[in-house]
Amino acid sequence: MKVQAIGLMSGTSLDGLDICFAAFEKKESWNFQILKAETLPYSQNWEKKLRSSIHLSSEELLELHSEYGFYLGRKVREFIDHNHLENIDLIASHGHTVFHQPKKKFTLQIGDGRAIKIETGLPVIYDFRSQDVLMGGNGAPLVPIGDELLFSAYDACLNLGGFSNISLKQDQKRIAFDIVPVNIVLNRLANKFNKNFDENGDLARKGSIDQDLLKRLNSLDFYYQPHPKSLGIEWCNETIFPLLEGIKTEDAIATFTEHVAQQISNIVNLYCLRNILCTGGGSYNTCLIEKIREKTEFTVIIPERQIIDYKEALIFAFMGVLRIKNEINVLSSATGSTGDHSSGILA
The missing domain is CATH 3.30.420.40 (ATPase, nucleotide binding domain)
Incomplete structure (x- = not known):
């Protein structure tokens, strides 16, 4: 029916x-x-x-x-x-x-x-x-039921939205968890240039990676906690945005984009995933996608626009x-x- x-x-x-x-x-x-x-x-x-x-x-x-x-x-x-x-x-x-x-x-x-x-x-x-x-x-995440019943042809489903989350099969069970903030941070930084978002990652390409900031971001406790786990805006307000204060905006965008790519790649490499369906607004950020591909050996599948967006x-x-x-x-x-x-x- x-x-x-x-x-x-x-x-x-x-x-x-x-x-x-x-x-x-x-x-x-x-x-x-x-x-x-x-x-x-x-x-x-x-x-x-x-x-x-x-x-x-x-x-x-x-x-x-x-x-x-x-x-x-x-x-x-x-x-x-x-x-x-x-x-x-x-x-x-x-x-x-x-x-x-x-x-x-x-x-x-x-x-x-x-x-x-x-x-x-x-x-x-x-x-x-x-x-x-x-x-x-x-x-959270709740979408894994759809990944399990509607998109099971892929090793994993990666969503790049306000926050990134991943859903995959392990020991015959569907596991999922948030990985790292994405657009919730990048969009706010892009707003300083009167842009709604970093189109194609162009702003990130103009900036330089601040290695000290990158190290501090990568050392945050959340990334070392076991799943299941989820993120909220409160966590960003308490831990992410204070770290970005005083950093030149384009450098903050470049560094945070690198941070996102590193955290996602860490998870993908940990689970030895071969093909991943990538959706959400971050899928259009070609700079971010290129960085993820550089750090992994898996195939990132960008589907038709309707699936990415909806x-x-x-x-x-x-x-x-x-x-x-x-x-x-x-x-x-x-x-x-x-x-x-x-x-x-x-x-």
Whole structure:
């Protein structure tokens, strides 16, 4: 039986809202087809609201949670109407992460799914991470269920988004973990040149690598912790950005790009991976990709643009489908929770 779902994804790098409408069908295994997808850039006002949400009072944050939910609902309704979409079974929304502190048993993705339902009249699955955190997991990464069931032809799946994470098979189990911040840092540095991101890594190519800074970055405790593990903006604010202060911006970009390439290469070489599907906005950073290829012997596969840009939104749509069927959509081997489970609140 074919199920058609819309997945919504807003990443920590605030590139915009990804909307993916896809069809899923299970025969011997799951198959998918992306029917329509687009990214809606945030207005300056919305980008500012979401970027500063971590500093809001409790009341202001609750207000934004509702307001952003209605915003998501309106954007989905416009997406449906503009593309004349029909036979939509559900919407699955990741929301926008404000806080992520699994060790303290909480994570928060704003964008109330009930508001999305009110705007669209469709069933909505939302809040995919909280249950896993309450079960002792990291609440991340969640996409490995899609890697396991939709992209199993590859040795590993590497996402280069706000943060980079990897998903791979080890001892017949799917493991996954965050590796290193990527665009959450590089985009902020690029903003100093009035650019949204470092296009093709051109800024990184102009800078010089600061070996002392590189050494300090590579020595951070997180990189030596065992998986499962995950990163959040709080960690960057506490550990990464202070290290970059006082460094010439183009040198900071060059050094951090090298840092990202080294950390990713360390993991790839450790697991002796042969072919890796690389997705996320960082896949377009040719300087970063070249550096990763130089440091490893594996094949980096850059897929078609739709997969690069919408793989996460696609997988959240898929997670919604699994949740409706009450099937496992979160793997404990990836998140570290006490067991596999079916997560997400139904509105």
